[in-house]
Amino acid sequence: MASGVLQITGLTKRYGATAALDNVNLDIPSDCYVSLLGASGSGKTVLLRVIAGFEEADAGAIVFAGRQMVGVPAFGREIGFVFQNFALFPHLSVYSNIAFGLENRAVGALRDRSELRDRVHAMIALVGLTGLESRGVHQISGGQRQRVALARTLVTEPRLILLDEPLGALDANLRLRMRGELRRIRDRLGVTFLHVTGSEAEALAMGDRVVVLDRGRVGQFDTPDVVFSQPASPAVAKSLNCYNLFGGKIDAGLFIAEDQRFKIAAPKAKSADISYAIRQDAIIIKDSDAEIEPDEDSINARYVASEYTGAAFMYFFRSESGAIIEVENHLSHRAMQNLDVGAQYTLVWKTEHALVFG
Amino acid sequence: MSVLSSEAIDSMDAPVVVKPSRNLSAYWLIAPGVLWMALFLVVPIVMIVYVSFWTQTTFKIEPILTTHSWEAFFASDTYVGALWTTIRIWLIVLFMTLLVGYPTALFVGLFIKNKTLSTALLVLCVIPFWTSFLIRVLAWRPMLGKEGAINIILQALHITSAPIDALLFTELSVIIGMTQIYCVFMVGPIAFMLGRIDPNVIEAARDLGAGFGRIFRTIILPLSMPGVVVGSIFVSVMVLGEFATASALSGRKVNMLGNIIVTQVGSLKWAFASVIGVILTILIGIVVASLLRVVDLKREL
Numbered sequence: 285m286a287s288g289v290l291q292i293t294g295l296t297k298r299y300g301a302t303a304a305l306d307n308v309n310l311d312i313p314s315d316c317y318v319s320l321l322g323a324s325g326s327g328k329t330v331l332l333r334v335i336a337g338f339e340e341a342d343a344g345a346i347v348f349a350g351r352q353m354v355g356v357p358a359f360g361r362e363i364g365f366v367f368q369n370f371a372l373f374p375h376l377s378v379y380s381n382i383a384f385g386l387e388n389r390a391v392g393a394l395r396d397r398s399e400l401r402d403r404v405h406a407m408i409a410l411v412g413l414t415g416l417e418s419r420g421v422h423q424i425s426g427g428q429r430q431r432v433a434l435a436r437t438l439v440t441e442p443r444l445i446l447l448d449e450p451l452g453a454l455d456a457n458l459r460l461r462m463r464g465e466l467r468r469i470r471d472r473l474g475v476t477f478l479h480v481t482g483s484e485a486e487a488l489a490m491g492d493r494v495v496v497l498d499r500g501r502v503g504q505f506d507t508p509d510v511v512f513s514q515p516a517s518p519a520v521a522k523s524l525n526c527y528n529l530f531g532g533k534i535d536a537g538l539f540i541a542e543d544q545r546f547k548i549a550a551p552k553a554k555s556a557d558i559s560y561a562i563r564q565d566a567i568i569i570k571d572s573d574a575e576i577e578p579d580e581d582s583i584n585a586r587y588v589a590s591e592y593t594g595a596a597f598m599y600f601f602r603s604e605s606g607a608i609i610e611v612e613n614h615l616s617h618r619a620m621q622n623l624d625v626g627a628q629y630t631l632v633w634k635t636e637h638a639l640v641f642g
Numbered sequence: 643m644s645v646l647s648s649e650a651i652d653s654m655d656a657p658v659v660v661k662p663s664r665n666l667s668a669y670w671l672i673a674p675g676v677l678w679m680a681l682f683l684v685v686p687i688v689m690i691v692y693v694s695f696w697t698q699t700t701f702k703i704e705p706i707l708t709t710h711s712w713e714a715f716f717a718s719d720t721y722v723g724a725l726w727t728t729i730r731i732w733l734i735v736l737f738m739t740l741l742v743g744y745p746t747a748l749f750v751g752l753f754i755k756n757k758t759l760s761t762a763l764l765v766l767c768v769i770p771f772w773t774s775f776l777i778r779v780l781a782w783r784p785m786l787g788k789e790g791a792i793n794i795i796l797q798a799l800h801i802t803s804a805p806i807d808a809l810l811f812t813e814l815s816v817i818i819g820m821t822q823i824y825c826v827f828m829v830g831p832i833a834f835m836l837g838r839i840d841p842n843v844i845e846a847a848r849d850l851g852a853g854f855g856r857i858f859r860t861i862i863l864p865l866s867m868p869g870v871v872v873g874s875i876f877v878s879v880m881v882l883g884e885f886a887t888a889s890a891l892s893g894r895k896v897n898m899l900g901n902i903i904v905t906q907v908g909s910l911k912w913a914f915a916s917v918i919g920v921i922l923t924i925l926i927g928i929v930v931a932s933l934l935r936v937v938d939l940k941r942e943l
Contacts, residue, residue, distance in 0.1 A: 338845050358848040365849040371842035375864050388860055389851025440850055 289314035289443055289476050290335070295344030297330055297500075304330040305341065306500035312478060314443065317470055319479045319491030323523055327500040328480045332446045335478070336365045349443055359390055364437035364445035368452050370429050372421040372436070379417040381432050382407055385440035407439040411469065427458045434466075438473060447479045451486065463490055484524050488512055496520045518559035518641050527639075528567070528609050530560040534642045542605040546581045547635045555641035564612040566637040569599065569621055572628040582632045585609050587623040599623065601631060687923065694916035703912050711913040715921070721902060725921065728898040731816060731888075732881045732929075738821040739877050740870070743828030747869070750829070751836030752862070764833060767826045775823075779890045782819045786810040786891075811893035819891045824880055828873035835869030836862070871937045878929045882922065899925075 290312040297305040304327045312318055322328035333339045335346060337358035346353040353361060373381050383404045386394040394400045408414055411431040416424055421432060430450065437445055450466070451459040467490060470477050481487050487494050488508040496503040496511060503523070504516040515521040518529055532541030539546040539560045546560055576582050585601035588608075597620055599611040609631060613621065623629065697706040715721045746767075754760040770778055785791050786809040793805040808814060839862065847857045885900030894901075899922050906915035 336845075336849055338848075358845070359851045359853055361849075362851070363849070365846065367842045367846060369840070369842060371840055371846040373843060373847070373861060384847065384852070384860070385850030388847070388856045390853040390856070391851060436846075436850065 288312050289349055290478075291345075291347045292335070293345045293347075295331070295334065295341050295346065297327075297334055297339070297341045303500050305334065305344075308344070308497075308500070308502055310495065310502060310505060312444070312476060313493070314476055315474045317467060317477045317479065317490060317492045318495060319481055319487040319493075320495045320497060321481060321484060321487035321523060322497035324482060325499075326497045326523075328482075328497050329448055331497065332365070332448050332478070332480050336363055336446055337361050338365075362440075362442050364440065364442035366433050366437055366445065366447040366450050368449040370433040370453065372429060372432055374421060376421070377417065378413060378419050378421060378424065378428075378432055379404060379408070381421060382435045382439055384436060389440065403439060407435045410472065411435040411438075412465075426454050427462065430454060430462060431465075434469065438469070438475075442475065444476045444478065447477060449480055449482065451481070459486075466490065484526070496523055498523060514553070515561070515639070516553065517555045518557045518561065521559075521561045521639070526564050526612070527561040528564060530607070531558070532560060533558055534640070539640055539642075544583055544603075546638065548640050549579075549635040549638070552640040552642050558642040559640075561639040561641070562633050562637060564598075564610045565596075565614060566633045567609075567611045568618075568632045569611055569613070569623070570630045570632050572630050574630050574632070576630070576632060579635055580632050581635050581638065582630050583609065584628055584630055587625055587627055587629055589625070590623070597621075601629065690916045690919045690923075693912055694920050696913045696916075698911060698913035703910075711917045714914065715917050720897075721918070724897045724899055724902050725925075727813075727896060728882060728900075728922075728925075731813065731820070731884075731896070731898060732878060734817050735820045735824065735881050736874060736877055738817065739825045739828040740874070742821060743825050743873065744832060744870070746825075747829045747832035747836055747866075748862075751833035752839065755841075760833070760837065764830065767829055771826070775886065776890070778823060779819055779887050782815065782822070782891055783810065786815050786818065810891070811895060813892065813896050815891040816888050816896050819887045820881055820884065823887065824877045827876035827880070828870075831872040831876070832866055832869035835866045839865050867937045868939055871933050871939065875930055875933050878933065879926055882926050882929065 288311040290310070292308055292310040292312075295305050295308040296303065306327075308327075308331060320328050320331070330339065334341045335348075335353075337353065337356060337360075341354070348361065348363060373384060376384065383400060386400055386403060394403070405417075408417060411434055413428060413431050413435065416428060421429060424432070430453070434450070447466075451462055454462060463486065466477070466479070479487075479490060481490075487496075488511070491508055493505065494508050494511045495505045496515075498517070498519040503520040504511055506516075511520070512524060512526075515524060515527070521527040522529060530539075530541035530544070530546075532539055532544075534540070534548070534552075537548055539548055541560055570582075572584060583603055585603045588600045588602050590600065591598040596615060597613045599613060599621075601609045601611065603609055611631060693703075694711055695707045695709065696711075697704045697708045698711060750760050750763045750767075754763065783790070787793070788805045788807060788810065790810065792809060793802075796802045797805065844857060844861065847861050852860070883900055884898055885904050888896050888898045888901055889904075899918050903915050903918050903922075906912075906918065
């Protein structure tokens with residue numbers, strides 16, 4: 285018997301010929317912050333909507349808190365959902381928005397006025413909205429609206445809350461603040477959050493566990509550090525947005541990518557897609573005639589452009605075969621390099637830092 | 643330099659110079675509208691009020707002020723009766739258009755997820771308006787008549803043994819006709835408001851555990867109220883001023899205020915027609931003003 289609060293087995297959902305979800309299997313533990321990372325079109329929102337009951341799956345089972353969910357309407361599932369655009373009730377005040385679930389739910393609606401007030405006010409205090417109870421939802425800021433959306437769901441005490449890109453509608457500053465806020469609120473309540481995001485930084489920073497969704501399939505489900513340092517497949521590495529990937533074949537202990545040969549040090553990860561991955565920040569830029577050590581590998585490339593990101597510089601190179609190679613140079617480790625556009629450089633990395641899939 | 647007064651120097655401040663010219667162009671923009679409203683709305687209304695106090699004799703009307711026409715209106719059971727008939731028919735038709743129109747709008751605006759299909763269905767509601775008003779009204783006669791379609795069907799199905807007379811040339815036929823004709827003016831605004839509801843808002847309510855009845859009462863109905871008010875204003879204004887449907891479908895047995903204006907103007911009783919015109923205008927004014935109190939349209943739209 286699995287221990288998690290939510291078990292998903294063989295979940296499949298098709299729109300015409302394309303499979304939005306393709307045999308998804310997940311076991312989400314209770315009292316945990318799970319982030320769900322996927323590119324747009326990877327099926328992450330569909331997965332969330334199927335779990336919430338807004339859409340029915342074509343095949344597969346969802347068991348939530350020991351209850352079979354297929355056929356149970358959304359209002360009977362007791363799974364919370366926080367929408368990307370918040371979807372607050374536009375004609376109601378902050379207080380009435382948050383009280384809506386307790387007052388109006390079909391099962392166990394709260395009739396006792398004073399208990400209702402106490403619970404709503406406690407929730408308003410928890411999310412830090414005290415003093416705004418009687419405001420209309422158009423009279424508060426984006427971050428406050430986000431808190432109302434969260435409080436409205438939390439107050440009904442679901443054991444699982446689905447958040448569909450909850451920080452997507454906020455500006456960058458607020459997004460960083462709300463990250464900590466969301467984790468703090470979850471810790472206090474001990475519920476499970478399933479947080480969908482397209483941002484790898486957000487997924488890694490927030491999740492106790494990270495699910496990487498790739499074209500409707502679960503690419504990896506593990507802790508953030510494992511997902512980051514040992515992606516299970518080239519597709520997972522790609523969605524982390526910090527690896528340079530080379531396609532090619534493996535021959536006699538060497539990885540052959542077009543005209544390059546790389547040594548293979550670490551045991552290779554099993555994957556149908558044969559690829560060689562090197563992290564953007566593991567590459568050192570050297571002059572084209574530089575010496576290569578025996579424990580290193582290298583590729584020649586032309587410098588194209590750079591991008592200053594504050595703490596780091598991103599350098600973009602084009603290899604002889606035309607692939608773009610990105611190098612991230614943290615300014616705390618290395619000084620800024622002045623490179624000539626169009627000139628040849630040798631990009632060098634330690635063989636042991638590379639990941640090989642095949 | 644001595645020519646420049648201190649005000650002239652002040653006025654050289656850029657915003658001060660720009661402001662009056664901008665205001666001037668704004669006045670030019672509203673001038674045609676103001677002129678139009680004055681000529682074709684304010685002046686005629688003032689004129690009607692004025693004429694209602696003129697002295698009317700059998701063959702001529704003179705600008706000698708008297709309250710005679712007003713006294714005649716309130717002394718006559720026929721005319722006061724027509725006022726009540728107008729109010730009664732208006733209330734019933736308003737209720738009926740809501741009863742038929744709201745579910746239709748709910749279906750078109752909310753349950754049809756496909757935008758193209760919902761627009762197509764709304765256009766379908768408007769198609770009857772491609773024929774003339776009189777034809778639409780008169781088409782009810784062969785439907786409702788003693789040997790009309792409805793009576794034939796009822797008898798063929800052995801639901802009734804004899805034709806029902808009451809279907810045509812009664813208040814019932816007037817109400818049926820008006821409900822059909824004005825229903826679309828209720829459907830349109832309500833469907834528009836319902837179409838603007840974010841589907842996520844309804845999903846959020848479902849997710850919070852509310853069933854459809856609750857969601858309808860607490861979310862859908864309040865959010866569609868501006869549509870209901872606008873639709874009600876459309877229907878009210880048109881029904882209160884009605885005369886054609888009433889005379890065509892009642893065989894002139896049902897007299898609304900509009901019908902009386904038509905007869906009085908026909909017999910050149912301008913002063914008396916003006917009295918009824920003023921009463922009708924006040925009635926419509928009260929109805930529209932009280933409907934606008936239900937919802938703050940400026941805020942909601």
